[in-house]
Amino acid sequence: MSNPAGTDERPPSEPEGAEPEEQQPSRWHGVLREITSSSAMVAVLSVLLAIAFGSILIAVTDEEVRSTAGYIFAAPGDFFNALWDAIWGAYTALFRGSIYNTRAETFEQAIRPLTETAKFAAPLIAAGLGVGLAFRAGMFNIGGRGQMLMAGAASGWVAYQFDLPGFVHLTFAIAVGMAAGALWAGIAGLLKARTGAHEVIVTIMLNYVAYYLVFFALSKQSLLQAPGSFNPKSLPAKDSAIMPKLLGDQFNLHLGFLLALVAVAFTWWLLERSSLGFRIRAVGINPPAAKASGINVGRTYTVVMLIAGALVGLAGANQVLGTVTSGVTVDLDAGIGFDAITVALLGRSRPLGILAAGLLFGAFKAGGFAMQASENIPVDIVLVVQSLIVLFIAAPPLIRAIFRLPAQEAK
Amino acid sequence: MSTTTAASVPLDETPLAGVTTVIDKKAPVLFGALTIGLLLLVLLAGESGDTTFRLATGTDFFEIPEITVPSIATTWLMVAICALCTAWSVRLYLARRRTPMWLVVVFALMWMIGFLTWAATGATIPVVGLLAGSLALAVPLVFGALGGVLGERAGVVNIAIDGQLLAGAFAAALVGSIVGSTWAGVGASMVAGMLVALLLGLFAINYFVDQVIVGVVLNVLVIGLTSFMFTQVLAPNAADLNHPPRFEKIPIPVLGDIPLIGPIFFRQTAIVYVLYITVALVTWALYRTKWGLRVRSVGEHPKAADTVGIKVNATRWRTILLAGAIAGMGGAFYTLVSVPQFNREMTGGAGYIALAAVIFGQWDPIRATLAALLFGFASNLQGVLSVIGSPVPSQFMLMLPYVVTIFAVAGLVGKSRAPASVGIPYRKG
Numbered sequence A: 001m002s003n004p005a006g007t008d009e010r011p012p013s014e015p016e017g018a019e020p021e022e023q024q025p026s027r028w029h030g031v032l033r034e035i036t037s038s039s040a041m042v043a044v045l046s047v048l049l050a051i052a053f054g055s056i057l058i059a060v061t062d063e064e065v066r067s068t069a070g071y072i073f074a075a076p077g078d079f080f081n082a083l084w085d086a087i088w089g090a091y092t093a094l095f096r097g098s099i100y101n102t103r104a105e106t107f108e109q110a111i112r113p114l115t116e117t118a119k120f121a122a123p124l125i126a127a128g129l130g131v132g133l134a135f136r137a138g139m140f141n142i143g144g145r146g147q148m149l150m151a152g153a154a155s156g157w158v159a160y161q162f163d164l165p166g167f168v169h170l171t172f173a174i175a176v177g178m179a180a181g182a183l184w185a186g187i188a189g190l191l192k193a194r195t196g197a198h199e200v201i202v203t204i205m206l207n208y209v210a211y212y213l214v215f216f217a218l219s220k221q222s223l224l225q226a227p228g229s230f231n232p233k234s235l236p237a238k239d240s241a242i243m244p245k246l247l248g249d250q251f252n253l254h255l256g257f258l259l260a261l262v263a264v265a266f267t268w269w270l271l272e273r274s275s276l277g278f279r280i281r282a283v284g285i286n287p288p289a290a291k292a293s294g295i296n297v298g299r300t301y302t303v304v305m306l307i308a309g310a311l312v313g314l315a316g317a318n319q320v321l322g323t324v325t326s327g328v329t330v331d332l333d334a335g336i337g338f339d340a341i342t343v344a345l346l347g348r349s350r351p352l353g354i355l356a357a358g359l360l361f362g363a364f365k366a367g368g369f370a371m372q373a374s375e376n377i378p379v380d381i382v383l384v385v386q387s388l389i390v391l392f393i394a395a396p397p398l399i400r401a402i403f404r405l406p407a408q409e410a411k
Numbered sequence B: 001m002s003t004t005t006a007a008s009v010p011l012d013e014t015p016l017a018g019v020t021t022v023i024d025k026k027a028p029v030l031f032g033a034l035t036i037g038l039l040l041l042v043l044l045a046g047e048s049g050d051t052t053f054r055l056a057t058g059t060d061f062f063e064i065p066e067i068t069v070p071s072i073a074t075t076w077l078m079v080a081i082c083a084l085c086t087a088w089s090v091r092l093y094l095a096r097r098r099t100p101m102w103l104v105v106v107f108a109l110m111w112m113i114g115f116l117t118w119a120a121t122g123a124t125i126p127v128v129g130l131l132a133g134s135l136a137l138a139v140p141l142v143f144g145a146l147g148g149v150l151g152e153r154a155g156v157v158n159i160a161i162d163g164q165l166l167a168g169a170f171a172a173a174l175v176g177s178i179v180g181s182t183w184a185g186v187g188a189s190m191v192a193g194m195l196v197a198l199l200l201g202l203f204a205i206n207y208f209v210d211q212v213i214v215g216v217v218l219n220v221l222v223i224g225l226t227s228f229m230f231t232q233v234l235a236p237n238a239a240d241l242n243h244p245p246r247f248e249k250i251p252i253p254v255l256g257d258i259p260l261i262g263p264i265f266f267r268q269t270a271i272v273y274v275l276y277i278t279v280a281l282v283t284w285a286l287y288r289t290k291w292g293l294r295v296r297s298v299g300e301h302p303k304a305a306d307t308v309g310i311k312v313n314a315t316r317w318r319t320i321l322l323a324g325a326i327a328g329m330g331g332a333f334y335t336l337v338s339v340p341q342f343n344r345e346m347t348g349g350a351g352y353i354a355l356a357a358v359i360f361g362q363w364d365p366i367r368a369t370l371a372a373l374l375f376g377f378a379s380n381l382q383g384v385l386s387v388i389g390s391p392v393p394s395q396f397m398l399m400l401p402y403v404v405t406i407f408a409v410a411g412l413v414g415k416s417r418a419p420a421s422v423g424i425p426y427r428k429g
Helices: A024-036 A038-061 A063-069 A076-098 A107-136 A144-161 A166-195 A199-218 A256-273 A275-285 A287-292 A297-323 A336-346 A351-375 A380-394 A396-403 B026-045 B071-094 B101-119 B127-153 B161-179 B182-206 B211-234 B261-265 B270-288 B290-300 B302-307 B312-338 B350-360 B365-387 B394-409
Strands: B050-054 B067-070 B124-126 B249-251 B267-269
Touching (some): A038 A063, A038 A076, A038 A396, A107 A144, A107 A336, A144 A336, A256 A275, A256 A297, A275 A297, A287 A297, A336 A351, A336 A380, A336 B211, B050 B071, B127 B290, B182 B312, B270 B290, B270 B312, B270 B365, B290 B312
Antiparallel strands (some): B249 B267
16 A cells, blocks of 8 residues: 555666666657557546446436337337437537537637636646645545645635735735645644554544534634624635636636646656655655665655645635635535545646646536536536546556457566 | 653654554543543533433333432532542553553543533433434444454455445345335345445455555445436436335343333344344454454465465455445445435445544454444434533534544554555465
8 A cells, every 4th residue: 555556656676877878869759658558548448448337327327218228129229319319418418518519609608618627627636736746655645625625714714804915815815725735634644754643544534524623613603604694604705815717707717727737837846856756756666765765754754745735725725716716615625635536546646647637537527517407417427437437547457358458568 | 862762752764554552651641631621621611500311211120210410510520530540540650550441441431421411511411312322323333344344354455335335325225115125125235335345356356456546436436326326216216216114123022121221222223133243243253263263364464374275365355245245234224224215425424434443443343343333422422412502512523533533543542553464465476
């Protein structure tokens, strides 16, 4: 359980200096190899397989399909028509809801789904980075939900409590949110470093503790609850603390998406170009070896969780200050804390992979709601497809067996 | 620099091991903190009035009269007793001796009486209802925790307990409604739990996928599947497909009439009696049979087990399937006893509490059962206290199991040591 997502990591014993000296051509070569390697192939096939399974589920539960299946031998055409309608309808609705609305009258309306995808992707990317970064240090951060809740509550409090000029207020609110997320995740890192408490258990438990803490604060007038209200909800964020819309008011896309991109760049730099990133990867690959070469493993765990929590906290701030600005509630995480795990796994814990995975799952989310609205297919199908993708990707031998691909290396 | 005592050294350099040293200091420190907490409650928020404990239900052999006590005086008395226990524990610690279990039990009991007396000032606490309700709330947790203990003892981490409970609840509602029989529902719930375990085993044992990842993802998968099926199939045909029969309470003739104990333990539904048998069977099988020895050996040292001819992965497979059936049965409690219909995400993360009980119970069936009962008590106490209008915020009571578990894994309350090879797939050769 030490290094869940780093299975395709190079073994540390492989000497870096053994490569030929000129690195110039190897970079693009490496990228090419990465794309065409069967690992990418496995990813694509996993997505296809998961979608195929989703189709079966849609077809089996479709009224029309089931009623025509009753007389399939009398009129097979009816059955296959119904089958095609159900599946084609579902996936075209998914496409229309997530990428390009072919039924729209104006270009703005047609392109709108794409901006919705980006809007949904932003918190998934930020939180996915938080989970993925922890993976790289060999830690499993299941605490996304709790970290988002604490961050969202803190950001939301700053957003309604203070009167500051626009830009300062927004920056302050985001910073406080990220700090809250960092502290909450830092508890797990510190406990692991100090006592060896397993971070999986601690982060799961902290999710619930955060939930009840925020719930408690939201039902106390003296704490976060809006004055005179009986609902567990805070005051809405002040305008000065709301993330500006990126493409004008007709689109919901807000600054959070840009911040998520900045977070991707930062995490990439951190992991690939900084000495802290080197220590993180070293600890993730082999803690005893890292310790033997003078890295303070415990401190690295704590620092990684602090940064990871800040990244997840950005997702929480994104929700409260950008997506739902009407006030803090206990549902502010909207399942993103758990989705982030699948995003990080699908993205193989690499910043760019997480960006791509976040966009894909953002598209699923945006499209899923459209599918529910137009085709009456419950949005929960998206959960099924997402989790299947991750399961398949995590087991390349299974995919190779199903599609009869040659094994990558002899076992 | 190396003169720090071994007992309190923060394990800076070995954060990987789940092993923490036994520190006898914990008991006195914890006692002291709890006593001071109770003292502060009565000092700062004590109100004069009476508290009544109702101990009888009416059909007992003989009736225990209600006990009414003055709140403040009683709480002070309990604070004094707790302080004595703490002093005793400190004395034992100074003499380098462990705090005995009976002292912990006495302390916990006295502290709880003091706390209840304070919290329910001016009201009546239905003690029997409180405890019987706790048992009912704990039933799925105990089933889940037993499943978790079995799996982890065989070396397979089972985060998917929640998924097994949810799948069990779904299957019990569906099959129970179609067949019209509660026992068919229970059977279906066991099959559903086994199906989740099948996926867990396929990925974790056969394909060496990280077990925690599989567990987390399986939970999401089961939530997605059951919610999808609920909206698509169950909800539109609720009368036919989501209307299972319900287990009735069966009082056991003589045992059920014993005052206090009878109404709590022996006037329950059949599934609770099955639970008693399951706890006993699992404990006996794990510690007293050849099968149990093998299960524990593949969880502790699979290589050694393999060397003496035990088929490691086959043993793990059989164990997690059995564990899945047990955890799935816990799910049936939701739809065949608590609420006679399925709802989306109706377990509400109970599987994670069950997981907490596994760890807090130190991977032992009996202790995990007790931990699950404790968590059930905390959540039922919250319900009872909010009904009688107590000053304790309900959220803090609900938070309790999780906080306790964090303390437990951090080694502040008791020691927690997982089976040595838990979470590590076994590759032969």
